[in-house]
Amino acid sequence: MxxxxxxxxxxxxxxxxxxxxxxxxxxxxxxxxxxxxxxxxxxxxxxxxxxxxxxxxxxxxxxxxxxxxxxxxxxxxxxxxxxxxxxxxxxxxxxxxxxxxxxxxxxxxxxxxxxxxxxxxxxxxxxxxxxxxxxxxxxxxxxxxxxxxxxxxxxxxxxxxxxxxxxxxxxxxxxxxxxxxxxxxxxxxxxxxxxxxxxxxxxxxxxxxxxxxxxxPETKQTMLASYQDMEAAAKAVSTIISHMIIPATLEFLDQPTLEVVEDFAKIGLPTDVKAVLLIEQDGPLEVVVRDMKKMQEICLQSGAVSVDMAQSELEAEALRTARRSALSALARLKPTTILEDATVPRSEIATMVNAINEIGLKHGVKICTFGHAGDGNLHPTVPTDARNHEEMERVEAAFEDIFATAIELGGTITGEHGVGLMKAPYLEWKLGTEGIAVMKAIKQAIDPLNIMNPGKVFAKETRKRVVISK
Amino acid sequence: MxxxxxxxxxxxxxxxxxxxxxxxxxxxxxxxxxxxxxxxxxxxxxxxxxxxxxxxxxxxxxxxxxxxxxxxxxxxxxxxxxxxxxxxxxxxxxxxxxxxxxxxxxxxxxxxxxxxxxxxxxxxxxxxxxxxxxxxxxxxxxxxxxxxxxxxxxxxxxxxxxxxxxxxxxxxxxxxxxxxxxxxxxxxxxxxxxxxxxxxxxxxxxxxxxxxxxxxPETKQTMLASYQDMEAAAKAVSTIISHMIIPATLEFLDQPTLEVVEDFAKIGLPTDVKAVLLIEQDGPLEVVVRDMKKMQEICLQSGAVSVDMAQSELEAEALRTARRSALSALARLKPTTILEDATVPRSEIATMVNAINEIGLKHGVKICTFGHAGDGNLHPTVPTDARNHEEMERVEAAFEDIFATAIELGGTITGEHGVGLMKAPYLEWKLGTEGIAVMKAIKQAIDPLNIMNPGKVFAKETRKRVVISK
The missing domain is CATH 3.30.465.10 (Uridine Diphospho-n-acetylenolpyruvylglucosamine Reductase; domain 3)
Structure with missing residues (x-):
């Protein structure tokens, strides 16, 4: 007031x-x-x-x-x-x-x-x-x-x-x-x-x-590696990096995501494969050419069914834009779209992708997964309907399992989206009571009357996503 | 106790x-x-x-x-x-x-x-x-x-x-x-x-x-650009970077420093020039060769009297080691060596080098300057004698002027050495009372009894370097 x-x-x-x-x-x-x-x-x-x-x-x-x-x-x-x-x-x-x-x-x-x-x-x-x-x-x-x-x-x-x-x-x-x-x-x-x-x-x-x-950067090249085996795609991510190549972009999209993104963007993405990696390198031309060739080899050796180089900047930009539109595309499926960003060390990407799929099956929830695989930063996304309370309970349970798995693998509950109100209940899983306590002490020292975006980052009590209204 | x-x-x-x-x-x-x-x-x-x-x-x-x-x-x-x-x-x-x-x-x-x-x-x-x-x-x-x-x-x-x-x-x-x-x-x-x-x-x-x-990095190359004009050397630093080249190393040594370092390391450094830049680039061979050539051109255009490429890794390592030994070399001149690290935006390096020289003249203090010019991070160094209280007063006054100039140019009182006890009296010049207050609030929140390295970072009252003993 x-x-x-x-x-x-x-x-x-x-x-x-x-x-x-x-x-x-x-x-x-x-x-x-x-x-x-x-x-x-x-x-x-x-x-x-x-x-x-x-x-x-x-x-x-x-x-x-x-x-x-x-x-x-x-x-x-x-x-x-x-x-x-x-x-x-x-x-x-x-x-x-x-x-x-x-x-x-x-x-x-x-x-x-x-x-x-x-x-x-x-x-x-x-x-x-x-x-x-x-x-x-x-x-x-x-x-x-x-x-x-x-x-x-x-x-x-x-x-x-x-x-x-x-x-x-x-x-x-x-x-x-x-x-x-x-x-x-x-x-x-x-x-x-x-x-x-x-x-x-x-x-x-x-x-x-x-x-x-x-x-x-002087130049940039873009390619798409397609896999019939999700785990193989995920494994290629850490293989590329352990070969001492740090690409500018290394994105992962699974089949359900590919389907909706292609339906949305209509740029000819493969929808009959289990997963793709969108890979880019930038820098001086010689280096880009060399790195792209090496990454192409690694992808093929790791089981890619095809590796397609973008033939023009227009084509490359279409691929990037398609990837960026994943959330918008997924949002068309159902009234409510819940997208998360649990993050793991990149060596654990394959384990995490498998875990997400198993968690989806366990709770009977459809999970589409895409994200910044090179960062270990995945976006498991659930198209759902907030009005269906029974389904929301299962979605909630699935995400709790996903967060717990990420933590178990040495990861975090949020790689880039922030804690806000939504992930506040889970913050303690990552930081422990001691970590939360020191953050709260800092907050209290700087903002003793708690006027700055109150209620965010630090949870009150619940571990559930709840509709809050005043 | x-x-x-x-x-x-x-x-x-x-x-x-x-x-x-x-x-x-x-x-x-x-x-x-x-x-x-x-x-x-x-x-x-x-x-x-x-x-x-x-x-x-x-x-x-x-x-x-x-x-x-x-x-x-x-x-x-x-x-x-x-x-x-x-x-x-x-x-x-x-x-x-x-x-x-x-x-x-x-x-x-x-x-x-x-x-x-x-x-x-x-x-x-x-x-x-x-x-x-x-x-x-x-x-x-x-x-x-x-x-x-x-x-x-x-x-x-x-x-x-x-x-x-x-x-x-x-x-x-x-x-x-x-x-x-x-x-x-x-x-x-x-x-x-x-x-x-x-x-x-x-x-x-x-x-x-x-x-x-x-x-x-795949490879590395090293060169030394010599100048008879200190300001020209300092200006070359920002020119290199505004040409979109970010070298791995871009170090500056003035004549007084060169003399003592050469006397210490005996590797054939030029001592008859006013300043040198030690420049290195690393990365893929093609890129390194291209960048080094471009930087050589920039140095010559900016008034370098010579630019010498290290002919072997041995020679390069000798140059780097000589640079790293600057403090040890300077420390042999006088009983006390006071080295600072006031830092400015790199566009201000030439202004700062000139200001340091003028400040030295003003206070009758010999200042040798070297440092990480590419970072705007200089180490003006005064060989002195702590037992000579009159001279120490002038050294103190010179450093106060150096800190004030750095702040005036948008810089900071310390680029990499830390505040500790020594620079605590000057911290407010950089942060203002408001900045200090919020840092103190954080310190107080985390360490309410002030047991963690007390007396450091936050000054008590004095702006002088004083010998403290218990």
Whole structure:
């Protein structure tokens, strides 16, 4: 609840037009891309600069009003669902690309910049920003930083965290801090930059970011290896890497996923094979040619029935786009699509793929699996219907088994989607009570009144996915 | 002070032979590689496993006894000087390489493993661990992690932080936590792994680490570009990078440094030039040849009087070793050697080199400058004599100016050496009171009794380097 007094003061900060609390507006921001979670905010605010953010946060602290910073809401962990009401903070007026620095190879942006816009802007200057989450056409850099987003190029290039050099952020007390800078090296105190990356808006509001760029790779090649044996495909992943080749992309799609993606994208994907690997290498031409040839050999030796090289960049882009559309394609099957991202050491990919299939059979749940196999980061996905409570119970049980298996194999409950509300009940499986305790201590130290995206990361009690409404 | 009662309990944990409090033993661990700092510990302890570490820490918490975890004490920020007494914790009995995992490209070690031993062990398997601090022959991985050490290959490959995948650590309350794992991606909660990296032993005791490896580069070439104009040499650094070449090494040495290094190493370094750049590239042969040729051209165009390619790996290794010996060589000049590592965006390297020279003249202090120019990470070094208080005042004033200039240019007070005790008084210049406040809040939350390396990172009051003794 926001009192009339508080509302008046918020409006003094951002102006009438940037404080919105109509029923329609609140409804729009009551959910994000995560199925089955919805809760009404009390208001939506659109600050225009860091100073306004600081004033808003200070006021929220004074009135104990929750704040949920939100990019485009493409996260899949209910991380931006305002489950305890309060304010949803939008960055649509803080969406400027401030500087591309060609000498230091950095780009400085406001949080509301759309990821793909930034990627294209730096590419126009021969520079390269590798993290490419599937949602990059609409996701924002602020959202990417808060979730530490991954993407298809993570294996070779790392994730968002590896590209954040410096941040400006507003702490829950309204203090504005600057971390890092255009610096290759900086060890002045604790690594606040990386503490904020992936903190899901629970510690601070990010208001500016300086990101590292690298030179644009000279060339890129793409191929598709098809398998009639899922395990063989999964095994090829670790074989490639143990041959000292780190491809730019090494993606896995199983047959059920291939079928729906082909139906959606219609680009001639094989649907009569059990699995494919989408493999890309980039870099200097000689190296790319050599690596692709070697990987082709490894795939064939490991039982691929065919390995097809993309004949043009157009064809390659169609393959990548098809892979990126997997979630959208799967979402057409059933009213509810639940996609997870349990992650294992890459040597365990084959074991994990088999385990997922067995878990699906055990619980009578159809699981389509695709994902960043080279990172050990799979996306087992269940097309289901949230209204069917009996089936949802089985889906829930299947995912519990999947998380438990990932942990058992030395993995984690989330590789790139974040904990949010959805995976909070399972966090302890990965971290133990001691790990959770130290994270809670940090949260409490920085945000003692718990106004920053409350309810996220740390679970209250349940281990179930439940529909939350206010 | 450690009471007899506490001593008895410590001995119960580690045994008589691993609890040492003779005057000689305490003297040995009363200082580290940082000149001008000394303080006596109350005891030195040598735990044999994580459980013992946990019991020691718990007991220290109970009796409010400071703990200073120490690798080989090669740090240059007085980070392991036991300035508040207590226990110096050694890892000479926790020095096992536990596993090299060739499928996941990881190595798991205990903290006491010597950096170079680990590097050589993984290289024997065709794998590569890039961080190579100059002290790597004696430094330990535990020390490297606590200090987030850099090295000569930081420009292309990053620093220690970029290679830590997972940690086991003992918190001040004795809890044992495990962070991360053999995982390319993991966003399950706050990034404790990177919070601990570079935390200088002020938050936890690291008891095990899993480090990322990469494939060994196929080949490497080395060259030396000589300049009669220091500014031209410094400018060549940013020109190389803005030409989209990221060399493996890009080091700078000025004339005074060259003279003493040549006198020390006797390998035929030019001593009649104003500065040299030591440049290396590694990778596939075609790429290395192409990049080296391009960089040679850039150096000549930017005013190099000569560019000499190393004719053999022996010659290349001699150059690298000479560079690594810069501190040892400079240390022979005068009784006291003060080496700093103020760091700037690499576009500011030329400005910074000029500023350092002007500052030296202004204060009548001889400053030799060398360092990781490609990282913007310079090591202005002053050979002096701590007993000459008047000169020390001027040295102090010169370094204050250097730090202030680095900050003004968007840089930091320390790129790779850490804050420790020595740079604590300057930390606020980089972080502001707000930045310090949030770091202190984290420290207080995790280590409420302030037993973990107390007095480090956060300054008490002075801005001076002072001799501290108990």
């Amino acid at each position: 926001i009192s009339e007094k508080a509302k008046k003061r918020f409006i003094e900060i951002v102006g009438e037009e940037n404080y919105r609390d109509s029923a329609a507006e609140k409804l729009v921001y009551s959910y994000d891309a995560t199925p089955n979670y919805q809760a009404m905010p009390d208001a939506v605010m659109v600050p225009r600069n860091t100073k306004e953010v600081s004033q808003i946060v200070k006021l929220c602290n004074e009135f104990k009003i929750p704040i949920v910073p939100r990019g485009s809401g493409t996260n899949l962990c209910a991380g931006t669902c305002p489950t305890e009401g309060g304010i949803v903070l939008l960055f649509t007026r803080m969406n400027q690309m401030l500087e591309i620095d060609e000498e230091n190879l950095t780009v400085t942006v406001q949080p509301g910049v759309v990821t793909l816009d930034m990627i294209q802007a730096v590419e126009a200057k021969g520079l390269f920003y590798p993290p490419d989450p599937s949602s990059m056409k609409i996701s924002t850099i602020g959202g990417n930083i808060n979730e530490n987003s991954g993407g298809l190029r993570g294996l070779k290039y790392g994730v968002t965290r590896d590209y954040v050099l410096g941040l400006e952020a507003v702490l829950p007390n309204g203090d504005i801090i600057k971390t890092g800078g255009k610096l290759a090296k900086d060890v002045a105190g604790y690594d606040l930059t990386r503490l904020l990356v992936g903190s899901e808006g629970t510690l601070a509001v990010i208001t500016e970011a300086t990101m590292k760029l690298v030179p644009m | 450690i009471s007899e009662k506490a001593k008895k309990r410590f001995i119960e944990i580690v045994g008589e032979e691993n609890y040492r409090d003779s005057a000689a033993e305490k003297l040995v661990y009363s200082y580290d590689a940082t000149p001008n700092y000394q303080a006596m510990p109350d005891a030195v302890m040598v735990p044999r496993n994580t459980k013992e570490v946990s019991q020691i820490v718990k007991l220290c918490n109970e009796f409010k006894i400071p703990i200073v975890p120490r690798g080989s004490g090669t740090n240059l920020c007085a980070g392991t000087c036991p300035t508040e007494g207590g226990i110096v914790l050694l890892f000479t009995r926790m020095n096992q390489m536990l596993e090299i995992d060739e499928e996941n490209l990881t190595v798991t070690v205990q903290p006491g493993v010597v950096t170079l031993d680990m590097i050589q062990a993984v290289e024997a398997k065709g794998l590569f661990y890039p961080p190579d601090p100059s002290s790597m022959k004696i430094s330990t991985i535990g020390g490297n992690i606590n200090e987030n050490s850099g090295g000569l290959r930081g420009l292309k490959y990053g620093v220690t932080r970029d290679y830590v995948l997972g940690l086991e650590a003992v918190l001040p309350n004795g809890d044992i936590i495990k962070t991360g794992g053999k995982l390319a991606k993991d966003v399950a909660g706050y990034d404790l792994t990177r919070l601990l990296v570079g935390s200088e032993g002020t938050l936890a005791v690291i008891t095990e680490a899993t480090m990322k490896l990469v494939p060994m």
